[in-house]
Amino acid sequence: MAALKAPGRRSRKSAAATQAAGSGSSLVERKLRHLGLHQPSDFVVHLPLRYEDETRVVPIASVQPGASAQIEGDVIRSEVQFRPRRQLHAIIQDDTGQLALRWLHFYPNQQKQVEAGKRIRVRGEVRHGFGGYEMVHPKVSAAGTPLPQALTPVYPATDGLSQASLRKAIDAALDTADLSDSLPAELCQRYNLISFADAIRVLHHPPANVSYADLIEREHPAWVRIKFDELLAQQLSLAAARAARRRQRAPALTAVQAVLPQQLQASLPFELTGAQARVIAEISQDLRRTFPMHRLLQGDVGSGKTIVAAFAAVQAIASGCQVAIMAPTEILAEQHFHKLSAWLEPLGVHLAWLAGSLTGKQRKAAFDAVASGQAQLVVGTTALIQEKVIFAKLGLIILDEQHRFGVGQRLELSRKGEDSLGHEALIPHQLNMSATPIPRTLAMTFFADLDVSAIDELPPGRSPVLTKLIADSRRDEVLGSVMTEVREGRQAYWVCPLVEESEALQLQTAVDTHARLVQALPDMRVGLIHGKLATAEKQAVMHDFRAGSIDLLVATTVIEVGVDVPNASLMIIEHAERFGLAQLHQLRGRVGRGSLQSICVLMYQTPLSMIARQRLRAMYETADGFDIARRDLELRGPGEFLGVRQSGQELLRFASIDTDIRIAEQAREAVVELRDHYPGHAQSHLRRWMRNKQDFLRS
Ligand code: ADP
Ligand code: MG
Numbered sequence: 001m002a003a004l005k006a007p008g009r010r011s012r013k014s015a016a017a018t019q020a021a022g023s024g025s026s027l028v029e030r031k032l033r034h035l036g037l038h039q040p041s042d043f044v045v046h047l048p049l050r051y052e053d054e055t056r057v058v059p060i061a062s063v064q065p066g067a068s069a070q071i072e073g074d075v076i077r078s079e080v081q082f083r084p085r086r087q088l089h090a091i092i093q094d095d096t097g098q099l100a101l102r103w104l105h106f107y108p109n110q111q112k113q114v115e116a117g118k119r120i121r122v123r124g125e126v127r128h129g130f131g132g133y134e135m136v137h138p139k140v141s142a143a144g145t146p147l148p149q150a151l152t153p154v155y156p157a158t159d160g161l162s163q164a165s166l167r168k169a170i171d172a173a174l175d176t177a178d179l180s181d182s183l184p185a186e187l188c189q190r191y192n193l194i195s196f197a198d199a200i201r202v203l204h205h206p207p208a209n210v211s212y213a214d215l216i217e218r219e220h221p222a223w224v225r226i227k228f229d230e231l232l233a234q235q236l237s238l239a240a241a242r243a244a245r246r247r248q249r250a251p252a253l254t255a256v257q258a259v260l261p262q263q264l265q266a267s268l269p270f271e272l273t274g275a276q277a278r279v280i281a282e283i284s285q286d287l288r289r290t291f292p293m294h295r296l297l298q299g300d301v302g303s304g305k306t307i308v309a310a311f312a313a314v315q316a317i318a319s320g321c322q323v324a325i326m327a328p329t330e331i332l333a334e335q336h337f338h339k340l341s342a343w344l345e346p347l348g349v350h351l352a353w354l355a356g357s358l359t360g361k362q363r364k365a366a367f368d369a370v371a372s373g374q375a376q377l378v379v380g381t382t383a384l385i386q387e388k389v390i391f392a393k394l395g396l397i398i399l400d401e402q403h404r405f406g407v408g409q410r411l412e413l414s415r416k417g418e419d420s421l422g423h424e425a426l427i428p429h430q431l432n433m434s435a436t437p438i439p440r441t442l443a444m445t446f447f448a449d450l451d452v453s454a455i456d457e458l459p460p461g462r463s464p465v466l467t468k469l470i471a472d473s474r475r476d477e478v479l480g481s482v483m484t485e486v487r488e489g490r491q492a493y494w495v496c497p498l499v500e501e502s503e504a505l506q507l508q509t510a511v512d513t514h515a516r517l518v519q520a521l522p523d524m525r526v527g528l529i530h531g532k533l534a535t536a537e538k539q540a541v542m543h544d545f546r547a548g549s550i551d552l553l554v555a556t557t558v559i560e561v562g563v564d565v566p567n568a569s570l571m572i573i574e575h576a577e578r579f580g581l582a583q584l585h586q587l588r589g590r591v592g593r594g595s596l597q598s599i600c601v602l603m604y605q606t607p608l609s610m611i612a613r614q615r616l617r618a619m620y621e622t623a624d625g626f627d628i629a630r631r632d633l634e635l636r637g638p639g640e641f642l643g644v645r646q647s648g649q650e651l652l653r654f655a656s657i658d659t660d661i662r663i664a665e666q667a668r669e670a671v672v673e674l675r676d677h678y679p680g681h682a683q684s685h686l687r688r689w690m691r692n693k694q695d696f697l698r699s
Pocket of ligand 1: 271276305459460566
């Protein structure tokens with residue numbers, strides 16, 4: 001990786017920056033560097049956030065609240081007022097009307113600028129004030145000076161760097177930078193794109209006749225070209241990452257016909273579903289290759305992803321490699337450890353468990369077993385990526401609920417594998433699992449280099465969960481259902497409301513809810529689990545719940561992902577209107593895991609917001625994770641849906657994954673052509689757009 005970082009960047013001086021800063025003004029230069037502006041080519045694509053229209057002066061009578069305006073007139077009054085606090089207050093007047101101006105803090109020279117009797121030009125945002133419209137902290141200049149001919153760009157800046165110096169530096173860079181086109185003319189023509197140089201010039205210096213709305217909405221052809229370029233660069237680097245991965249080497253895990261996988265198959269208490277068998281075969285195929293697998297396994301909650309992971313693991317183990325499974329929470333990791341132990345220990349596989357809660361002695365023992373290779377399958381939380389964990393020969397890493405991990409954490413585990421395989425320069429295979437299905441085109445367009453498998457079928461014999469929407473006011477009925485269910489020997493979850501503002505408050509709510517339920521249901525064994533419990537306590541509670549010695553488990557969202565207790569058949573979610581759709585679906589997925597008829601009660605408090613109503617309706621209408629994901633996508637838009645971390649949005653400065661899908665698809669199409677017929681263009685395009693962004697593409 002080190003090779004990808006440009007060495008000595010700090011020392012390289014930018015002609016543009018130096019010019020703009022003038023002699024000896026290194027402060028500006030430092031600020032520019034802070035913005036990532038080093039070479040002229042960086043300045044060229046440092047594009048305006050927005051524009052200010054200073055080309056026109058409008059009559060005061062025409063200004064609208066919420067919009068910016070520039071007006072000119074005479075100051076007819078100017079005074080410092082002290083109520084409600086010290087402020088400078090002035091009234092400006094033209095032939096059409098008057099407008100108030102206010103400064104909450106001001107310097108004496110500002111006060112002088114707006115003395116009564118002066119004629120001034122001001123611009124700023126108009127809003128409702130006490131006695132009519134007003135501008136707060138408007139920009140003041142002398143009346144009558146010539147108006148600029150073009151819109152004024154406003155650049156992303158940083159504290160202590162003025163727009164003026166930024167503009168100067170950018171203009172200087174535009175004179176020296178290479179603006180030649182990185183796209184062949186043929187492609188520009190096909191996709192109706194203007195040239196790079198034209199686009200850049202328009203965006204930095206919009207001509208007088210350009211549509212302000214198009215510029216602001218980023219729909220002007222100049223923006224389209226820039227967005228296309230950016231998305232193309234992203235797609236090119238994805239393609240490059242894929243090609244690079246195929247050139248890497250991984251341990252070929254070829255033991256498919258070995259005893260171990262067959263034994264696992266024979267020992268299972270259930271038949272694999274067709275979908276499970278299919279994805280197991282896809283993964284098995286990947287693992288046999290000599291380049292690293294990078295696969296995402298998508299499957300709805302309860303679709304049975306864990307057993308698929310187990311099959312992948314035994315293939316690796318039978319081939320002489322270690323396997324690491326990392327889960328985002330300790331509860332989940334522990335549950336995996338139990339389940340996998342039950343499946344694999346009888347077959348002679350040695351497992352180890354690593355989490356933050358181990359005692360010093362246990363930890364040491366686990367480290368030793370992992371380092372010696374005695375532990376063949378290591379299950380744990382992010383404790384797996386601690387410095388002291390050293391694997392003997394890690395050939396496969398599996399990330400459950402992968403979207404919960406950051407890019408860095410995923411890379412970290414992979415690097416541990418690389419280190420353990422280091423003498424052979426091999427890279428471990430990687431399987432990512434997730435219950436959030438992502439529409440295929442979205443995945444292909446915005447994901448890092450990743451193959452996708454989907455389990456699109458639930459194990460047989462599950463009766464669908466019955467979902468009920470019940471207003472908060474009917475709490476007694478809900479308590480009644482809990483009693484009925486428990487009397488039948490089943491178990492229930494009671495999920496406490498999400499309190500976004502404060503974790504402490506959320507905890508308090510859980511404790512209170514528990515106390516209330518203990519009181520309301522005296523014959524019942526009511527447990528409580530939340531994120532602030534010590535690990536040992538959490539484990540004890542989960543153990544008791546699994547063993548059936550807790551009837552009703554009051555929980556925060558710590559139980560959201562993965563928890564699997566088939567005897568639990570009732571899920572109550574309080575204040576369901578506060579949860580997101582994906583989260584509700586995950587929570588509901590905690591029940592309906594056995595053959596029992598299960599119920600999910602969504603308690604809500606009125607009034608419901610529009611979006612909350614739609615979410616609850618979606619939960620009521622469908623139980624299909626893919627359908628839920630589709631609706632979630634509609635309600636939230638792809639950006640929020642995917643989450644910044646994995647969407648690749650953080651790589652995109654100009655294009656938006658919410659609105660530019662069509663451009664993204666064109667760019668994806670263009671990649672093939674560019675790589676096949678214009679490799680030189682592809683290279684210079686990547687150089688222009690993708691400096692220092694390579695790490696993301698590997699994760
Ligand atoms: P998830 O995909 O949500 O991680 P799990 O792997 O936890 O799902 O599986 C959910 C439950 O279904 C578990 O109790 C598991 O043992 C069971 N299961 C998995 N596959 C099958 C199958 N083919 N037939 C019956 N039960 C299955
Ligand atoms: Mg799971």
